[in-house]
Amino acid sequence: MAKKKNLYQDILNSIAKGEKLLAVLIDPDKMELENVPSFMIKLNKSKATHVFVGGSTDENQKTDVLIKNLKPLTSLPVLIFPGDVSQVSSHADGLLFLSLVSGRNPEYLIGKQVEAVSVLRTMQLEIIPTGYLLIENGKETAIERVTQAQPLKRENIQEIVDTAKASELLGMKCVYLEAGSGAMAPVNSEIIQAVKNELQIPLIVGGGIRTQKQLDDAYASGADLVVIGTAFELDEAFFKEIKKE
Numbered sequence: 001m002a003k004k005k006n007l008y009q010d011i012l013n014s015i016a017k018g019e020k021l022l023a024v025l026i027d028p029d030k031m032e033l034e035n036v037p038s039f040m041i042k043l044n045k046s047k048a049t050h051v052f053v054g055g056s057t058d059e060n061q062k063t064d065v066l067i068k069n070l071k072p073l074t075s076l077p078v079l080i081f082p083g084d085v086s087q088v089s090s091h092a093d094g095l096l097f098l099s100l101v102s103g104r105n106p107e108y109l110i111g112k113q114v115e116a117v118s119v120l121r122t123m124q125l126e127i128i129p130t131g132y133l134l135i136e137n138g139k140e141t142a143i144e145r146v147t148q149a150q151p152l153k154r155e156n157i158q159e160i161v162d163t164a165k166a167s168e169l170l171g172m173k174c175v176y177l178e179a180g181s182g183a184m185a186p187v188n189s190e191i192i193q194a195v196k197n198e199l200q201i202p203l204i205v206g207g208g209i210r211t212q213k214q215l216d217d218a219y220a221s222g223a224d225l226v227v228i229g230t231a232f233e234l235d236e237a238f239f240k241e242i243k244k245e
């Protein structure tokens, strides 16, 4: 399957048309290669508009081979959602170039990004710079463990809004509000609305969204693109809930 181009422009065009976007997140630590074909058949029949691949860890360094396997099985754009430099793969179409702006660990603000450049310059990936905000959700997330960076408190809405806005002012092309994979509760509507009101750039929301109602609520609050991973890992029947109309 040829590489998709203009991923970011396509996102902007969809938003301008009032379309809502959905990324299915595939975690290389949790997806067995033999299950990829059947998973992709279900994914292709769903409302998904994007495939994200990545996770806070990739213990067996499987990201590259996973993307190589799934990329020919879908016409949807495949983006890397990296937890680490080792997850960069030339087989994807693009990469969310994340900076963990909610934390104060320089490694995840700029260190890993500098490290990634020598690999990225050898590849033809569309790079989408993204301000990544981790919002606490009641339990410690893998992101917190790996990055050793504190999440933002959900009561502190002004700080969340200001952090998102600072990302935009720094030139990021998207903001991603993250509750963490498998979060007890998704990022709430009040936070999504407050951030959306201040942003001109696309707003991505993920973490803990497991029902159609939570998905609809995130969209209604202002999310342009919602990311769901765990709900599909736990039960692929969730694809039926979000199948194409």
Ligand code: 1GP
Pocket (backbone or CB within 6 Å): 025, 178, 179, 180, 181, 182, 183, 205, 206, 207, 208, 209, 227, 228, 229, 230, 231
């Ligand atoms: C995690 O935002 C993504 O980084 C998706 O979260 O696995 O909880 O859907 P879930």
